[in-house]
Amino acid sequence: MTQRLDDDFVFSATTHSLSHISSILNSLTSVNSQVLITIDEDGLNFITEYSHICRGMSNFSGNKRFYILTKIIAEITLEKSLFTTYQYNPQTKDKDNNDDTDDSDSNSDSNSIDNTNQNKFAVDLTPIAESLSLASKNNTQFNGNNNNYYSQTECTIFYKGSGYPFILIFEDNKMIERCEFSTFINLELEANNIGFELNQNDLLVEGIIKSDVLYDALKDLKDINSEQIYIYATSQQDNNNNNNKSYERLALISKSEVGNSTLYLPNEKSILEKLIIYNNDQYNLSCYEFNIFNKFLKSIKLSNKCKFKKDSNKLSLNLLSLYGFDLPKNYTGTIFDFKILQKDFDEPIENLIPENEKQRLERQDQQVEQHEQQHEQEQDNIRYNLNENQYEEEENGGIDVPIFI
Amino acid sequence: MKLKIYMTQLLDTLASIIGLRKYCVLRFTPTHLNIISAALNEPQVWCKLSNNLFEHYEVESLRDNTISFEMNIEQLLQVLKQFEKSNSDKLAIRLQKKGNDSGKRSASLAVFFDDTISTTNTVTHTFSISVRLLRKESDERINEPELSNVDVLMKLPPDISSLFKRIDRYRSVNFLKIIGSKKGSLSLNVQEENNLNVTITWNEKLQVQQKKDSLTNIEDDEDDENFEILVKLKDWKLGSRICDICKNLVLIISQEEALVLHCYLDDDESCEIIYFISGVNQ
Structure with a gap:
């Protein structure tokens, strides 16, 4: 002893x-x-x-x-x-x-x-x-x-x-x-953030989403044995009405043996608190191996909110967790910080989001805009289909939402 | 020879020791039924069920009314489980000589009970389990191990199994060190080289029996003395289970020799289980 x-x-x-x-x-x-x-x-x-x-x-x-x-x-x-x-x-x-x-x-x-x-x-x-x-x-x-x-x-x-x-x-x-x-001075494990920091001046996408929704979405993709996952974020300026309205949406596209599957995450303030696409890009698409998402699925389950940021080659996820019944009073939460290297991909976007779908989306958006009073809004948490006319109007483009970190 | 039994104690006893090995010796003496699970250089269990657990108990033999036989207790256990599920309240066990002369030493243990299915119908279940009778000489060679020296003898509290459960998760660890002190502290220690070292100590000081001859040597203010014994963790698993089901527990440490767990299934002390694990020298 x-x-x-x-x-x-x-x-x-x-x-x-x-x-x-x-x-x-x-x-x-x-x-x-x-x-x-x-x-x-x-x-x-x-x-x-x-x-x-x-x-x-x-x-x-x-x-x-x-x-x-x-x-x-x-x-x-x-x-x-x-x-x-x-x-x-x-x-x-x-x-x-x-x-x-x-x-x-x-x-x-x-x-x-x-x-x-x-x-x-x-x-x-x-x-x-x-x-x-x-x-x-x-x-x-x-x-x-x-x-x-x-x-x-x-x-x-x-x-x-x-x-x-x-x-x-x-x-x-x-x-x-x-x-x-036992503690080790492990020379093989040199985990550090050096060279792996996100380039804050070159952010392409940033947003905050409820973790339980993200978890359900990823869990679904896991159950269909996804091999690769694409994160697709798009923002469209409404040019018809000159009131600076824009529509953001976030989708997880997975490639698996059974084919591609696209999950649109609902664009509701209560779920997708914020989504910004910088540099006036129409959209942003990035690809990752699904098994790496698998590795932090458990962490997502433990967390309440997920803040994501990406630059040209890295994705960062910050998860805020208040899990457990035994936390001290006034404890603000533990934060997971994950950084993931993006995978190169040559898949043209048209293979993932067909052009006509995109056009239809745009057209539908305009319809929604025009007939927004008449539309009944469905409240599904996750929408699998592109053809539903259920995109809600974002009032402020989601920009002035406080950032939790 | 005829035995009529009425029991759950036997079921509990067999269920707890079956993890050690399936073949056991059952020795019926005029006062007790001994169930002995032993092998050379391995842990041993000695169970002693008093004859007053049986409503009717009758043993007759030429050898001081003692009968010993070896059998696979798994089959007996299955029958007992079936008996427990049935609505019968009486189980009879009878040792029968096999009719055909298939060897002098073979016999069978007949177990039967009645299951009432409806008010008018009963089903009689009869099982026959073959056993091998032991000769007097070979039976006499099976002796309860004796400790040459008892260093610590402590009474364990009923909730002690929560202490033992803490070490269950260390599957990769081979050895468990049990440390008891003269003043009644009990610790468990597991180690994995270059990785971990876990010591779990029971807060409360346990009741310790002092040896009479050495009692004179111990002064009040004398330093506490630790005695430790290293056993294989997989051997201790059964010990942990016995602690779970038994009530009156005594742990004996004989340094560098053996660890003994002596306990009773119930408060009335009619069913005694003794578990011997020899120490490992490292």
């Missing part, structure tokens, strides 16, 4: 929100189990990546071979406010290093250089999420008797610095569980 004194630590925090944290971390493991944790005074940051290179063949580029890079960066931060106590003493570690005569001299130099990295380490997240989840389940069982949903189990997180294990201590009225998870 490796019992160590717990009074000399770099980081120590206590929380009761086990159900929330375990669900969040568990959904992150579907991207990758190897996760890099960074501790600072604001919270615990978990970042991981998934990348996969496969060789593909394309019919459109004359049977040329090419390589497909799939890459996801997933990041979450457990905010300080999620913890009832939160202590971070970066100095302790420094002092420790200087005092520690056992440390070989060659190390002390690198330690001072690596000052910024000393609270960064890799862990295998799966057993950590499992421990949390088990402790939170025990908890609910226990609380079932008195209908009290306040967590009885208290979880304390300890970290003593580089080379020490990442420790979780679960304590309830019956037992104490002390879990030590």
Whole structure:
């Protein structure tokens, strides 16, 4: 047994929100189990990546071979406010290093250089999420008797610095569980955002959508074994009436063995809070491997809202989650940050959205505009068909909606 | 020889030990029925059902009125389950010598009960399970293991199984270390090299029986002493199950030798289950 004194630590925090944290971390493991944790005074940051290179063949580029890079960066931060106590003493570690005569001299130099990295380490997240989840389940069982949903189990997180294990201590009225998870300085896992930031000056599409609707849509596409997914966003200025009205719509087009399937997400303020297409483009189309969406389907399920942004080659999804019954009061939510590399595609848009459909859409829009008083609006959440005359009028083009982040 | 039985204890006992192995020795003595599940260098279960669990219990043999035989308890368990589902309240078990001489030692255990389907109709279920009678010499070789040294003997609370359930999820781990102290603290520890190290400690100090001879040596303020035993996690699974169904539980740690779980199915102590796991040297 490796019992160590717990009074000399770099980081120590206590929380009761086990159900929330375990669900969040568990959904992150579907991207990758190897996760890099960074501790600072604001919270615990978990970042991981998934990348996969496969060789593909394309019919459109004359049977040329090419390589497909799939890459996801997933990041979450457990905010300080999620913890009832939160202590971070970066100095302790420094002092420790200087005092520690056992440390070989060659190390002390690198330690001072690596000052910024000393609270960064890799862990295998799966057993950590499992421990949390088990402790939170025990908890609910226990609380079932008195209908009290306040967590009885208290979880304390300890970290003593580089080379020490990442420790979780679960304590309830019956037992104490002390879990030590080895930490690694994993050189293979260099998950970071460098070179993977969205170019904020070159945003093409931006929007906010309700997560449950997005989840249902993606779940449907998953059930039909989608292989690729295209995100199609379009905005059309109404030229007939000079009142600056525009219609935005967002569609998920999937390619699978059974053919193409197009899901139009409803353009209602309550669902699609905002959709902006920049640069006066008529539309924007991007393509992704469906299996990468699969990897964060769980996270979408846990979240309330999804904010998406894309630039010329990357898509970013920010998910706001308030999942779980054990969150502290006034907690604003945990945010998932996913960045996905877009896939090259040569599929002409006409193959996905036939030209006549587009024209019909435009025509229908005008009809809707003209006869909007007479039209009964259907309220289906997801519309599969392009031929329905049910697009609602957007009053302000959705521009002045507050952004939640 | 004739036995008439009335039971759910037997069903519970068999159901809990069947996970260890299917072939067991049943030894009927004038006072007890022993169910012994044992093999060389493996965990053993000794169950002792008192004869007063049976409404009618009769054993006669030339060898001190003791009969031992080996059988596959799976079949017996199935019959008992069927009996439980039926509306019958009496089950009879009778050992019968096989009519044809298919070997001196083979016999069969006849199990029968009546199931009333309607007011006028009853169906009599009769099952015959073949058993192998044990010779006196081979039966005498089956002895309850004895501990040369008991380091800690502690009484476990009824809700202790929640402690054991915590380690169920570590499927990849091979060994479980059980640590008990002289003052009654109980911890479980599992480790996976270069990955994790989990220690779960029961908060409450457990009741500990002090050995009489060493009691004189222990002063009040003496430091707590830990005794630990390493067992295979898969062997402990059964122990965890026994803790789940039994009421009166005692855990015995004999350092570097064995872990023993001694418990009773009910408060009346008529059905005793003892589970021995030998320690692993690492």
